Amino acid sequence: MNRNKAETTTTDLLTLAADTLKKNTGITYTIKPGDKDIDNYIILEFPDRRRKREFAVEIMYNTANGVACKATAINNPRLLVTNYVNPKLAERLRNLGVQFIDCVGNAYINTGATFLFVKGNKLGNTLNGQPARLFMQGGLRVLFVLLCNPDLIRAAYREIALKAGVALGTVAWMIKDLQAEGYTIKPAHKYRRLVKRNALLRLWLAGYEQTLRPRLLVNRYHAEKHDWWINADPGQGQWGGEVAAFKMTNHLKPEIITLYAPKLPDHLLLENKLRLDPFGEIEVIEPFWNFEYPEKKDNFVPPLLVYADLMMRADGRTTETAKLIYEQFLARYFEEN
16 A cells, blocks of 8 residues: 555544544644654644644554554654544553544543543544434444445445345435535535545444444354364355455464354354353354345455454454455555545
8 A cells, every 4th residue: 555545544533533632622733744654743732821742643443552552652752543442441541651532532641731531432422523323233334335335325225225234214314414424425417425435434443343243242152173164164154354364365363263144053063062152262243234245255254344353353463464454355445535
């Protein structure tokens, strides 16, 4: 990915987070291009006495990776910018001295002259004026099928509803909200078009992790044989996460086995002697889409979902592979707005 494309992606998330900070606190900002290993610089201007402070920005799309900023935070003031920081991680980052802002208004800034610590804001709250229902389960389902199929924004609401598995009314208010927030445009005498897809992607990733995915977990299992999945037939299910990534890139040794299916197929349970385990390394997730895509023939979930599963793991091995998935399968959808 060239630098111009990378800058577009990071600036989208940075602007979302900085706009939310401004709305909630009155702290204004100026963004400057980065250099070398710095994503961007941001100058924060505080309302009291017009104090200013410049930070080197470090973009992290998965919140748990924020602890990586510790080493750089000591000698060079950096600001972690990410989708969403949960309360537990917010406390951890503060204890580490890692200053941060996220897209829903959580923040920790400590310049000596100014101290700000906000935690507990959730994606279900209004974000930058966006309606909260954008982050409800139905809204996230609709957004997923639109991000996977950008041209579907032109289709009839009934078709979108069928592919997302939601009611017709859910599609109607989602399209209305997306248009109101500037994520869809309809030039004169032309079809609707989905725009600012990078920003929508980052918002969806956070919403999927916090709101939708936890409600889709069917069960967890444990297997005595760690490589049982290599030649296993998933039946009507599709592999997600690390298994799909391994098979798609040959770049990752799976530790968490993710299968999207309404239930674990009986033949997998019996043939591989899997047993229920609430802390097991095998997770069965309920599918939530109904559309065709090229990777389905290989029993993989859509690449966007593979990417999301990897980014949630918050370790270097999965993040590196997630970048490969993005570059090989997703970039063309999100870098052509």
